[in-house]
Structure formats: C-alpha cells, structure tokens
Amino acid sequence: MIALHAKKSAMAIEQWPDNKALIVVLTGTDLYRDIHDSSQAQRSIEKADRLIVLQGLGDRQLPTHLREKTRVVYQSCSARKALQKTGRHLRAVMVGHLREEKDPLTFMAAATHLKGQSILLDHIGEALDAELGQAAQRTAASCPAYRWLGGLDHEQTRRRIQQAHVLVHASKMEGGAHVIMEAAQSGTPVLASRIDGNVGMLGETYPGYFPLGDSKQLADMLLQLRHEQQTGENGLYTELCAHVAQRAELFTPENERQSLLAVIQEVLPVHEKR
Known part of the structure; x- marks a missing residue:
C-alpha cells in the first residue's frame, strides 16, 4: 500500500497487515504539523517500510532514526x-489561495512598496480567509498595479505563469509546492521565501530567496529585475532562469515515475522473504 498522509490515512495504515509492504507519503501538513502533535501520525511513520517526502529537505522534520528509510520523490507536471x-x-x-500558510500579506505589502513602478503584481487564489480577501481588496484599491484575480481554473493559471516574468512564492509552510514545479516547467523563474519547503524544491544555492515575511526585500528584488529588464544587463534574472532550467529536470513525469518505482522495488523484496 502507498498511503498519502500519515494522519488522514492512519486508520487504513493501522489495519494494514504487518507482512505486507507499506509506503507512506508525507505532505507539508504531515511534516510541519501532524507528525509533531498527532499520535496517529507518529504511529503511521513508525510502521511504514519507507517514507516519501516531496522535497529535498523534508526529512529534517523527521526523528533521526526514521531518516534512513526516507526517500525523496519530486512530483511532476507537463x-x-x-x-x-x-x-x-x-x-x-503569486498563485495560492488566500490563507495564512501562503502568506499573501507579504505579496500585498510588496505591492505598496512598488507604487509608481512599472511592475505589475497579479494574485491568483480564492479567499479562504475572509480577512485576507478584504486585505486583497484594499490593496487593489490603493495600488493599481496589484490585481487580485480570484480563483482561476488550472489552464488559466498555468497560462498566467507562462506569461509572467517571475513567480512569487511567499509561503510560510510547504511540503513541495506544485506551483514551483509548474513555473520551472514553464521557463518562469521564482522568487521564494527561504523556508525548507522552498529550498528543498529549488536548491540551497538558488539565488532567488528572500527572508520569510520580508516584503521590502521582495520588492527590492523585483526592482532589480525591472532595472535589468530596462538596461539589458545580465544579472539576477539570468541567474534565476539558469537555475530554474536545471531544477526543471527534477519535475518531469519520467523522473517521478523512476523515483517512485525505485522505492517500490526497495520494499517488495523485503516482504517477499517474510
């Protein structure tokens, strides 16, 4: 069995026979919340033959004795x-529903720093938090360059990622953001908060990080990209594009398929001997 979520699948995991192979896939909710405060989730990860995390730094949240059975499988997209x-x-x-974990206020605050600049900020996502929706409306009213587009379908969203010069991903918590791989697979570089979930996707040496919640630093980076665009200088934007092109190879369907099959092949021989 391959179970998604240590806590949500806890009942099925508890009932799964010990003599059959068990792989548990851990998302951001698992890594950064459930395995720390849920006894059900903790039993699930102890029972698993292998644990899968969706970005390269996910195992940092796990107890040391469980890291040896943890594997990274990057998700993919076309x-x-x-x-x-x-x-x-x-x-x-910026793509993500308006909720605290995505830190939409940092993107909105950056818009206020960029008033009068030739920098447009599009925000895609439904207001799952009513107060954040009101904040988006206020920001749009005071900053004409900021547009809250609400929820768009997947095709519309991917098209806007393609059209953008840069994706902003300001999250506080991520298990392996799908929107980052969609940007990479569209040739669109990313500016991201420096959290494990983003660093695990983009790599330690990626040059496009800003401190979590630092709207001024995000605004300054966007200003730098605009300056390079106007002057034709090769600088940060060129570096971002080169790094993203390299990371995009991790997010192909073939890489995901091979990585998952490798984990399955690890656990099956163990149980065939039982």
Missing part, C-alpha cells in the same frame, strides 16, 4: 514552452 515576455513592464504572479 512542460510548457517558455513564452516571449514583454519589455514594457515586469509582471510578477
């Missing part, structure tokens, strides 16, 4: 052709 970007302005897009 590749999209990189689009030619306009030079009239710099367009940044």
Whole structure:
C-alpha cells in the first residue's frame, strides 16, 4: 500500500497487515504539523517500510532514526514552452489561495512598496480567509498595479505563469509546492521565501530567496529585475532562469515515475522473504 498522509490515512495504515509492504507519503501538513502533535501520525511513520517526502529537505522534520528509510520523490507536471515576455513592464504572479500558510500579506505589502513602478503584481487564489480577501481588496484599491484575480481554473493559471516574468512564492509552510514545479516547467523563474519547503524544491544555492515575511526585500528584488529588464544587463534574472532550467529536470513525469518505482522495488523484496 502507498498511503498519502500519515494522519488522514492512519486508520487504513493501522489495519494494514504487518507482512505486507507499506509506503507512506508525507505532505507539508504531515511534516510541519501532524507528525509533531498527532499520535496517529507518529504511529503511521513508525510502521511504514519507507517514507516519501516531496522535497529535498523534508526529512529534517523527521526523528533521526526514521531518516534512513526516507526517500525523496519530486512530483511532476507537463512542460510548457517558455513564452516571449514583454519589455514594457515586469509582471510578477503569486498563485495560492488566500490563507495564512501562503502568506499573501507579504505579496500585498510588496505591492505598496512598488507604487509608481512599472511592475505589475497579479494574485491568483480564492479567499479562504475572509480577512485576507478584504486585505486583497484594499490593496487593489490603493495600488493599481496589484490585481487580485480570484480563483482561476488550472489552464488559466498555468497560462498566467507562462506569461509572467517571475513567480512569487511567499509561503510560510510547504511540503513541495506544485506551483514551483509548474513555473520551472514553464521557463518562469521564482522568487521564494527561504523556508525548507522552498529550498528543498529549488536548491540551497538558488539565488532567488528572500527572508520569510520580508516584503521590502521582495520588492527590492523585483526592482532589480525591472532595472535589468530596462538596461539589458545580465544579472539576477539570468541567474534565476539558469537555475530554474536545471531544477526543471527534477519535475518531469519520467523522473517521478523512476523515483517512485525505485522505492517500490526497495520494499517488495523485503516482504517477499517474510
């Protein structure tokens, strides 16, 4: 059995026979919340033959004795052709429903720092938190360059990621953000908060991180990208594109398939001997 979520699948995991192979896939909710305060989730990860995390630093949240049986399997998405970007302005897009974990307020605050600049900020996501929805409305009213687009379907969202010069991912907690791989697979670089979930996706040496919640640093990075766009200088944007192109290889369907099969092949021989 391959079980998704240590806590949500706890009942099925408890009932699964000990003499049959068990793999448990851990998401951000598991890693950064449930395994620390749920006895059900803790029993699930102890019972598993292998644990799968979805980004390279996920095992940091696990007890040391469980890390040996933990494997990284990056999720995947289809590749999209990189689009030619306009030079009239710099367009940044943030994708994620308006809820605390995604830290939408940092993106909104960056918009206030960028008033009067040729930088457009599009925000995609439904207001799962009513107060954050009101904050988005206030920001749009006071900052014409900020647009809250609400929830869009997947195709519309991917198209806007393709059209943007940069994706902003300001999250406080992530288990392996799908939107980062969609950006990478579209040739769109990312500016991201420096948290384990993002570093585990983009790599330790990625040059596009800003401190969690630091809207001024995010605004300054966007200003730098706009300056390079206007002057034709090769700088941060060129570095971001090169790094993202390298990481995109991790997010292909073939890599995900091979990684998952490798984990399955590890556990099956063990149980065949029982």
